[in-house]
Amino acid sequence: MFKKKILIIDDTPFMIKLISDILQNAGYDVTSATGGAEGLLKVRAEKPDLVILDVVMPGMSGFEVCKILRDDESNNLMPIIILTAQDNEEDKLKGLELGADDYITKPFNPRELLSRVRNTLKRIDRNRWANPLTGLRGNVEIQAEINSRIARKELFAVLYIDLDNFKAYNDVYGFASGDRAIKLTADILQDNVNLFSNGKDFIGHIGGDDFVVVTVPENAEKIAEGIITDFDKKILDLYTQEDIQRGYIVTTDRLGNQMKFPVMSISIAIVTNEHRTLFSSLQVSEIAAEVKKKAKSVQGSVWIKDQRRG
Structure with missing residues (x-):
């Protein structure tokens, strides 16, 4: 199994050994440097998943090291936890202002150290996999979420959401407007999931204009209805008044032929394991593709639920 690599930059051998022992016992791969210059070289050479950085070091301080690391864009997603003296609020604030992700005060509790390391790595991993x-x-994470619910034998529903006529809109209005349509859709999904959520719902972005919501079966249709109502109303804000009154936009194909495309709508396919056993996220996506094809054949915004059994 792949181990997360953690680099400790501290000028005190005792502190390096103390932190190393705690992290290695928890299953991490640990390396160390006894000063700022050596630490910067090790970051470039070894590409650690996380850096634990002491503030007070001779020569180059932890603040200087932190600033150099954050000034290099290639280190943007590499988390930094600074080590500060007990109750030194100024060090904590300065470290956070320079781009540190968290801090640990010395002396520290081993449990606190591990919690902060785990939580920081988890948060950064989520950011790394998130749609920018x-x-x-x-x-x-979409696949992991669905497979996890299958493994726990939970009842669940997956909404696969796709925009209709998005490519034509993108071509006519430009990429910036296309991005606004994608962000608007994400906001609408979040609003409606929050409205009907049981606290364990999941929202994912497959890419482009394709999204996923994982919820419980009893909330699936309410969420779908809410998404459609909000989308059909709010999407009009992204069109000119002329196109709204006309009811379509005009674009040309590669042969120069004029083509008319209606205002964007939204298609939702709902797949659940209420009436049949589902074995994997791949199977769920294959069923959703069939149902979504039917939904997209209907003009305007619509949701269709897979009703097949067995």
């Missing part, structure tokens, strides 16, 4: 436009989690 919407901030929603992507394919890897």
Whole structure:
């Protein structure tokens, strides 16, 4: 199994050994540097998953190291936890202002150290897999979420959401407007999931104009209805008055032929394991593709639920 690599930058051998022992016993791969310059070299050479950085070091301080690391864009997603003296509020604030993700005060409790390391790595991993436009989690976490619910034998429903006529809109209005349509859709999904959520719902962004919501079966249709109502109303804000009154936009194909495309609508396919056993996220996506094809054949916004049994 792949181990997360943690680099400790501290000028005190005792502190390096103390932290190393705690982290290694928890299953992490640990490396160390006894000063700022050596630490910067090790970051470049070893690409650690997380850096634990002491503030007070001779020569180059932890603050200087933190600033150098954050000034390099290639380190943007590498988390930094700073080590500060007990009750030194100024060090904590300065470290956070320079881009540190968290801090640990010395002396520390081993349990606190591990909690902060785990939580920081988990948060950064989520950011790494998140869609950069919407901030929603992507394919890897979508599949993991569905497979996890299957493994726990939970009843669940998956909404696969797709925009109709998005490509034509993107071509006519431009990529910036297309991005606004994607962000608007993400916001609408979040609003309606929050409205009907049981607290365990999941929203993912497959990519482009494709989204996923994982919820419980009893909330699936209410969420779908809410999404459609909000989308049909709010999407009009992204069109010119002329196109709204006309009811369509005009674009040309590669041969120069004029083509008319209606205002964007939204298609939702709902797949549940209420009446049949589902074995994997792949199976769920294959069923959803069939149902979504039917939904997209209907003009306007619509949701269709898979009713097949067995």
